[in-house]
Amino acid sequence: MPAMQADTKALPFPVLIGDIGGTNARFSLVHDDQAAAGEPQIVKTADFATIDEAIRVAVLERSPVRPKSAVLAVAGPVESDEIRLTNCPWVVRPKAMFSSLGLSDIVVLNDFEAQALAVVALGEEHMEKIGGDAPEPNAGRVVLGPGTGLGVAGLVHAFGGWVPVPGEGGHMDIGPRTPRDYQVFPHIEPLEGRVSGEQILSGRGLVNVYRAIAIADGKAALLSQPAEITAAALDGGDAMAAEALETFATCLGRTAGDLAMVFMSRGGVFLTGGIAQKILPALRKDNFRAAFEDKAPHGELLRAMPVYVITHPLAALEGLAAYARTPSLFGVETDGRRWQT
Structure with a gap:
């Protein structure tokens, strides 16, 4: 063949x-x-x-x-x-x-192929590093970002160019791990009987976690919008919101670490999208990086992998523009995805 x-x-x-x-x-x-x-x-x-x-x-x-x-x-x-x-x-x-x-x-x-292209197109001035060693040149990379859903894509270097690997990794299952998780997770709204990454790691997912904490503690959920919960958590004005955002960051770290192992991302793990940018203070805290690295027996491997938050507000457009200008730099397979008159 x-x-x-x-x-x-x-x-x-x-x-x-x-x-x-x-x-x-x-x-x-x-x-x-x-x-x-x-x-x-x-x-x-x-x-x-x-x-x-x-x-x-x-x-x-x-x-x-x-x-x-x-x-x-x-x-x-x-x-x-x-x-x-x-x-x-x-x-x-x-x-x-x-x-x-x-x-x-x-x-x-x-859409996350475009985010993967952006990882190549953008300079370091558009990224903030959160732990890990220096990235290995031309090593595998992974991009993920919570938004309306949870987007995931890989990026591998082959045949002299960068090949984006699209997927639907945001729909992988995610489950409880700590004693507190086992109190909260039963109250997270499932989707057709299961809790996928998107049910926690998205805008609506943050609301799901906040409501689940309220139910677990027998309290009223007074906030209903992701932006409200994020603001209340970051300014320290609401303990439940703070716990919801901490849980969100921890679960994002776990998922990012899982994907880093899938793609052997010695070239870096890249968090993108508006939510990642808005919750940067929460991602700088120890629980995010600790959850990312807590992957026995491969903790040493994960500790070396750098994580970046892409801070450019329109990263995907930059990736698409780079592809439009020079498609030869990217190994984008367009079979069944390109239409011409």
Whole structure:
């Protein structure tokens, strides 16, 4: 059987790039292979019935430049000509976009592939290191980020380039470990009978943990939004919120450590997305790194692995822009994920 070849054929410029999550969609234009991404346009997915409508309003009606192609990163698996997002009612139909948006070449990636591309595209000035030794050049890396869901992707170096490995690792099971966990976890809202990573490590997951702590302690859950819980935890004004955020950080450390072993991430583990940036003070505390390293019999291996929080607010767009400019630098397999007229 012949080896699969990554598609390095250049996209026609200008290129529309888009990072579409469950809550927000971010768009920009890359004018040529030397240009940075243009001014981003950010919209709420709930404000538009379709992605096509969002692109028309956010991009086409605002710019005299008409894109010829697009690279879109979506929060969900790319498996057919109709791509349904996991946490959003939008359906991406690339073939229909040829006529509706005037595009001639469309690549659709998983949203955390874009985050993995960003790890290569961004400099260290856009990252904050949390423990570990120096990264090994060209060693495996992993990217994860809690948001509307929990995104996960790997990144491996092969054949002279970086190959993003998409997946749905945010849906792995996660369970209790400490005596306190066994008091709280029975009250975490399950999804079809199980507790996956997303049921804890996401915006709604933080609310789930906070409510579970309240039930376990027989107290009222007075807060209902992730931002409220995070703010109350960080300013020390609410003990239950503080415990919820500490539990969140500990579980994120455990999950990051699990994924670090899966990908043998001596090149680093990268936390991305708005939640990771907002809870940086909690991630700097000892419990996060201790949970990451507590992987007997491989604790020494984990202690050496560096963890970074990506602080760039639009990291995925930077990754997509890098791919649009120079697809030959990345081993992105586009079979079944690229549509051309």
